[in-house]
Amino acid sequence: MLRRSILPALIAAFLVAVALVLVQPARPARSAAAPVRIMPLGDSITAGPGCWRAKLWHRLQTSGYTNIDFVGGVSDGGGCNPGYTYDFDHEGHGGYSATGIADNNQLPPWLAAARPDVILMHLGTNDMWGGYIPLATKLTAFTKLVGQMRAQNPAVKIIVAQIIPMSQAACATCPADVIALNNAIPGWAAGLTTAQSPITVADLWTGFDAVADTGDGVHPNDAGFQKMADRWYPALTQALGATPPSPSTSPSASPSVSPSRSASPSASPSSSRSPSASASPSSGGSRCTATYRVISQWGGAFQAEVTVTNTSATASSAWTTTFTFANGQQVSQAWNTTLTQSGATVTARNVTYNGTVAPGASTSLGFLASWNNTTNTAPAVTCTLT
Known part of the structure; x- marks a missing residue:
């Protein structure tokens, strides 16, 4: 009689447990990962029209990198008109130089507003005009900007461009000075990269024709923008991958062209520049x-x-x-x-x-x-x- 009385009790307990499981509310689905925030940072080559951004965005989207968000305090309003949608946001500022942005501490508020996870930096073109700014001063500015990026986000991934060339007709001293900067960037980047905040070098210089790929010897035409997008893509997808670049990974090779004359900037007046008041609109x-x-x-x-x-x-x-x-x-x-x-x-x-x-x-x-x-x-x- 004892054994017979235990069986119904066990069955009842089992049915109660099943009922409790069935009436439990469904757990909410795990929220989707936040988009990776990518800041294109630069001068007019990034700002206006800066259509390498549209081409890069499109390639990322069509190759499966859809969980991304281009960020920055400037919008091109769709001015590239590429025939497909793209993210308009960026932090390109026409006429700005790396040394000027660093000297005037313009980057921190941009970073605070955009909160980037990855930064694509093409800066230095406006530091070339006239050969006034020594190479060491340009690299010091780059270093300060990296420090400001990491102060805002200690884990930010930084992709620094070896910048596109400038033609002799646009600026007599600029072609050699661009090569000097680009040759210095890989060693500079290797000295600053860390496991938490890696610096990758994107070679935008190699294969870019300063005459055929620009409209004025400085600013890219459509073919030039396509070349820029194609060069950004592998560096950016590496940063978007599951495994970040190792701090011991060497940046990409420097340009394989040597100028026929000294790449050192010409003798110049003092490079210290006092900020000027901006004009009223x-x-x-x-x-x-x-x-x-x-x-x-x-x-x-x-x-x-x-x-x-x-x-x-x-x-x-x-x-x-x-x-x-x-x-x-x-x-x-x-x-x-x-x-x-x-x-x-x-x-x-x-x-x-x-x-x-x-x-x-x-x-x-x-x-x-x-x-x-x-x-x-x-x-x-x-x-x-x-």
């Missing part, structure tokens, strides 16, 4: 606005930038800006524009690759000019769109 009417700012200035020369923003409801096909200097300034070199100066009046027009500006988007031009070392008043700028 001026409006060219309801269709666009233009702002002028001095990025840096030194003995006898300065670098400035004009940014044009489309405030209309339709994309532009061309733009023009005009301003008049008050203190005898004379433009010596310009980029991202066809620029003419008649007396004190400067007229700057778009070039073939940056005339189209989407509603709400911006594009920038830059130039080098002389000044009298006493007064460098920022002129008012007007702009028109067609």
